[in-house]
Structures are given as C-alpha cells and as structure tokens.
Amino acid sequence: MDDQERIEREGLACELVNNSTEPPAGVFCPGTFDTWACWPHTRAGETASAPCPAFVPGFSPELFAHKECMANGSWWLHPDTGRPWSNYTTCVKPEDDMTSIIAVFEAGYSISLVALLLSLGILFYFRSLRCARITVHMNLFASFALNNALWLAWYGFVVASADTVAANPAWCRALNATLQYALLTNYTWMLCEGVYLHTVLVSAFVSERRLLRALLAVGWLLPLPSAIVNAWRRTAAGDEICWADEGAPPLELAVIVCVAVLLNLAFLCNIVRVLCTKLRAGGGAGPSRPSATALHALRATCLLAPLLGLQYLLTPFRPQRTASWYLLYEYSAALTTSLQGLCVAILYCFCNGEVLAQLRRRWRVLTFRPRANSTTNTTVSVHCLGRLQFVRSAAPGAGEEKV
CATH class of the missing domain: 4.10.1240.10 (GPCR, family 2, extracellular hormone receptor domain)
Structure with missing residues (x-):
C-alpha cells in the first residue's frame, strides 16, 4: 500500500x-x-x-x-x-537518536568532498596527465563529489529540520530526486571503471576514444531513466516526508545498483585471473613464485575493491533496529560509504606515480631560484677569457715561447 x-x-x-x-x-x-x-x-x-x-x-x-x-x-x-x-x-527515543551516525556521515562526506575537489583540481591543472584512464577517474571523482555535496545538503536542510519533513515542500522532493540520480551515477561510473580496466586488459586492440565515448554515455545517462521513473512514481503516489524512507529500495533503483556491483565482481575476478596468468607466464619458476603471484593478486584486489564499489557486498541487508548488531552495522556503513571518495582520491590521485612526478616537477620549478652573483661572475669570467684570448692572438710573437 x-x-x-x-x-x-x-x-x-x-x-x-x-x-x-x-x-x-x-x-x-x-x-x-x-x-x-x-x-x-x-x-x-x-x-x-x-x-x-x-x-x-x-x-x-x-x-x-x-x-x-x-x-x-x-x-x-x-x-x-x-x-x-x-x-x-x-x-524519537534518546537511545534511537541517529545524531551520532549522521555526524559520522557528515564528517566523512566533508573530508571526501575536499579530497575529491583537490584531486579534480590537480588533474585539471596538469593537462599532460590527460588520457582515457585519467578521464574515467575524473568522471568518477566528479560523481562522488556531486553525491557527497547533495548528501551534505540533505542532512543540513532536510534531516535537521523536522518542520521541513512535515511540510514536504517541492524543493526537498526535488533534492531527493537529484540525490537518487547522483547516487546511481556513483554505481554506473564504478561500473565504467570496471568495464574500462577489463577491456584494456583483455582486449588490447580497442579504440580508447570510442570506448571513452560509450562510457561517458553510460556513466551519466544510464541512471537518468531510473531516477525519472522513481520521481514520477513517488509524485503519483503522493509520497510525503520529502520521500525519505528506510524501506527496501524500489525496483527501478535497485536493479542498476545490483547489476553494477555484480558485474564489477565478475570483472575483478577475471582481472585477477588474467593478472595471475601473466605473472606466471613471466618466468622465474621457483618455490617463492606462487606466493609472489598470490601477493600481487591480493594487492590488485585491495586496490580495485574501493574503485569498483565491492565493499557494498559486505552490507547488502540492513538489520532491524531491534537487532543487537544494528549500531555496529550503521557505523560501519557510515564509514565505508562516506569515506569511499577519500579512498579513491588517495589511491588514484595522491598516490599516483604520474601525478606525484608532475607535482615534484612543478615544485622544483616554483622553488628553483638561480643565484644572481654566481651568474654574474660566470658571465664576467667568460667575457674576460674571450678578451684575453683576443689580445694574445693579436700581440706580436703570439704563440712563441718566451724565455
């Protein structure tokens, strides 16, 4: 009903x-x-x-x-x-107050938003870093930044105001609809990351330009129909309380989320399989080789998991409020969800070797100051030596050894 x-x-x-x-x-x-x-x-x-x-x-x-x-x-x-x-x-019972959990969400989203905006600024500034892989990362960062900003607005203007929830104004429903779209773009762009990595690794002869165009369309346009259907359904049903509920997500939103996460899981398994195959084919058979291969596979899994959103597999079902581990689930979900933007910004921007090389090069340019005295002395010495050689060559008996 x-x-x-x-x-x-x-x-x-x-x-x-x-x-x-x-x-x-x-x-x-x-x-x-x-x-x-x-x-x-x-x-x-x-x-x-x-x-x-x-x-x-x-x-x-x-x-x-x-x-x-x-x-x-x-x-x-x-x-x-x-x-x-x-x-x-x-x-609301005092023990059921979600203020502390909301505070964790707000702190995590704020930290992630700052890191994501800084990452986007760095990648926009250094044009030499532009390539298909970095462009996909930048769109993922932009999706996370948009989602984090909208969540902060939701907590600040809707959740914090019981009057707004009761009045159910049009702007808070529009904010909810936009938030649902931004949330779906997070999953579609994580799916785009998985598609790009898998395609580049498995299909060596692929046009990155065409692939990038397809990913841009999928990342930003695929969630649009689902978000519109969800907003239309809620409007037709006359839903209140700013369309905020804790029930199961509607089908039009859940399908994209489930498909994106499951496909990324399949991509990750195949990426790790191909990586292990190439590592074994690289030679160096020995007793330590299997353990080294397993270590590389584990490292790849840990690095790709936050990029592909696979941490959501750990919290698929929300327990009832009466469950003993309800608060543990809420705090874990708050941390993993709100800090995902910070995690991908650190792994794929702040710790990126190409980005660090550009930052070091730019720092050397900004901090290098040639010493004026040394330059002047060198110039004067060169001019003096040239004049001395000219005088020697012009003098009578130049080149003859004098006793």
Missing part, C-alpha cells in the same frame, strides 16, 4: 471517528487528520495527544505526538509556514 492509499484510508477512518464523537462544550478545535495522525476534538487551551506514526523512519509508535489548541478554538500555526503544526519531535 502506497502513501496515497494510506492517507485516503486513514483520513476516512479519522473523519468517521470524529463525526461519531461528541465535541466538548464551549470553544474547541475540531478534530482533523494531518496525513500522519488523527487528532480528536480538543477543548480550547488544551493539548491533544496521538500515537506516533510507525511508518515514519526513526519514530517509535509507543510514544506520543502533541498538538496545541489555542484559546480562540484554532490549532496552533507554525510561525514559519503559517500552517497548523503538530509536534512530532517527541516521537
């Missing part, structure tokens, strides 16, 4: 209950349904209470929300929106 069906069903039930209930004597606020909870007729100057909705992420249904009836018989209006407001801030 979608939100629109729930609102219609609960709205009719609330209306029936209030119509069958005798209102209090005197001035009172009429019973109403605010799409989350049903509020009864309430005497002026009193505060009504209702069970917290169970479908809202983070709310505990055993707690109660509140709604204040003013002395003139109208529900209290929020000063920012000018609309009747219900207090749902009491629906």
Whole structure:
C-alpha cells in the first residue's frame, strides 16, 4: 500500500471517528487528520495527544505526538509556514537518536568532498596527465563529489529540520530526486571503471576514444531513466516526508545498483585471473613464485575493491533496529560509504606515480631560484677569457715561447 492509499484510508477512518464523537462544550478545535495522525476534538487551551506514526523512519509508535489548541478554538500555526503544526519531535527515543551516525556521515562526506575537489583540481591543472584512464577517474571523482555535496545538503536542510519533513515542500522532493540520480551515477561510473580496466586488459586492440565515448554515455545517462521513473512514481503516489524512507529500495533503483556491483565482481575476478596468468607466464619458476603471484593478486584486489564499489557486498541487508548488531552495522556503513571518495582520491590521485612526478616537477620549478652573483661572475669570467684570448692572438710573437 502506497502513501496515497494510506492517507485516503486513514483520513476516512479519522473523519468517521470524529463525526461519531461528541465535541466538548464551549470553544474547541475540531478534530482533523494531518496525513500522519488523527487528532480528536480538543477543548480550547488544551493539548491533544496521538500515537506516533510507525511508518515514519526513526519514530517509535509507543510514544506520543502533541498538538496545541489555542484559546480562540484554532490549532496552533507554525510561525514559519503559517500552517497548523503538530509536534512530532517527541516521537524519537534518546537511545534511537541517529545524531551520532549522521555526524559520522557528515564528517566523512566533508573530508571526501575536499579530497575529491583537490584531486579534480590537480588533474585539471596538469593537462599532460590527460588520457582515457585519467578521464574515467575524473568522471568518477566528479560523481562522488556531486553525491557527497547533495548528501551534505540533505542532512543540513532536510534531516535537521523536522518542520521541513512535515511540510514536504517541492524543493526537498526535488533534492531527493537529484540525490537518487547522483547516487546511481556513483554505481554506473564504478561500473565504467570496471568495464574500462577489463577491456584494456583483455582486449588490447580497442579504440580508447570510442570506448571513452560509450562510457561517458553510460556513466551519466544510464541512471537518468531510473531516477525519472522513481520521481514520477513517488509524485503519483503522493509520497510525503520529502520521500525519505528506510524501506527496501524500489525496483527501478535497485536493479542498476545490483547489476553494477555484480558485474564489477565478475570483472575483478577475471582481472585477477588474467593478472595471475601473466605473472606466471613471466618466468622465474621457483618455490617463492606462487606466493609472489598470490601477493600481487591480493594487492590488485585491495586496490580495485574501493574503485569498483565491492565493499557494498559486505552490507547488502540492513538489520532491524531491534537487532543487537544494528549500531555496529550503521557505523560501519557510515564509514565505508562516506569515506569511499577519500579512498579513491588517495589511491588514484595522491598516490599516483604520474601525478606525484608532475607535482615534484612543478615544485622544483616554483622553488628553483638561480643565484644572481654566481651568474654574474660566470658571465664576467667568460667575457674576460674571450678578451684575453683576443689580445694574445693579436700581440706580436703570439704563440712563441718566451724565455
């Protein structure tokens, strides 16, 4: 059952209950349904209470929300929106507060965003580094940076404001739709990284220009239909709370994510297989050769795993809040997800040999200052030696040894 069906069903039930209930004597606020909870007729100057909705992420249904009836018989209006407001801030248990986990997400996304922007600046500055491989890396960095910036905006403007979630304005729904698109581009560009590495390694005679054009289209355009379908479905269903939910991801989003991660897993297995085959074919048979091959394969796996997003295989299913390892899962997911951008920036930019060589070369150019005195002395000496040779050659008996 979608939100629109729930609102219609609960709205009719609330209306029936209030119509069958005798209102209090005197001035009172009429019973109403605010799409989350049903509020009864309430005497002026009193505060009504209702069970917290169970479908809202983070709310505990055993707690109660509140709604204040003013002395003139109208529900209290929020000063920012000018609309009747219900207090749902009491629906979160202190031990269920996700503030610390959100803080981990915000810190990780902020650090990753700075690293990604710095990496993009370095790669844009040194044009000599431009090639198909670096271009794919730059697009992946841009996708991560866009996703991280949107998540920070989501936490700062939506999650931190209960009024915004309750009001469900159009801009927060648009932000959610854009965020879903950016999140999908992360997976498609990780898939592009896997396709590029696998193609270059397995197919030596491939046009990198054509391959790069195809990857640009896949990375940025493939997620667009899924994001549009998801936004259209939520709009048609009348979903509220800024389209934020903790349920299973919809099919139109989950398909791309699952396909990208599983394909990258297959690519990684074949890349490691080809790498081990080439290492064995390189000669040097001996007792230490198998262990060296295994070490190279392990190193390649560790380096490629964050680039291909394979760490998401460790956290495919989210446990219930009542599970004993729920908080461990949340903190692990927060760290691995938010710091992935930092990890790929370090591995494929800050620790890249070509990038480091360009930075060292640029540093030597900026810090090299020739000594003026040494240059002047050298110039003067050269001129003096030339003049002396000219004088000797012009003098009578030049070249004759004198006793």
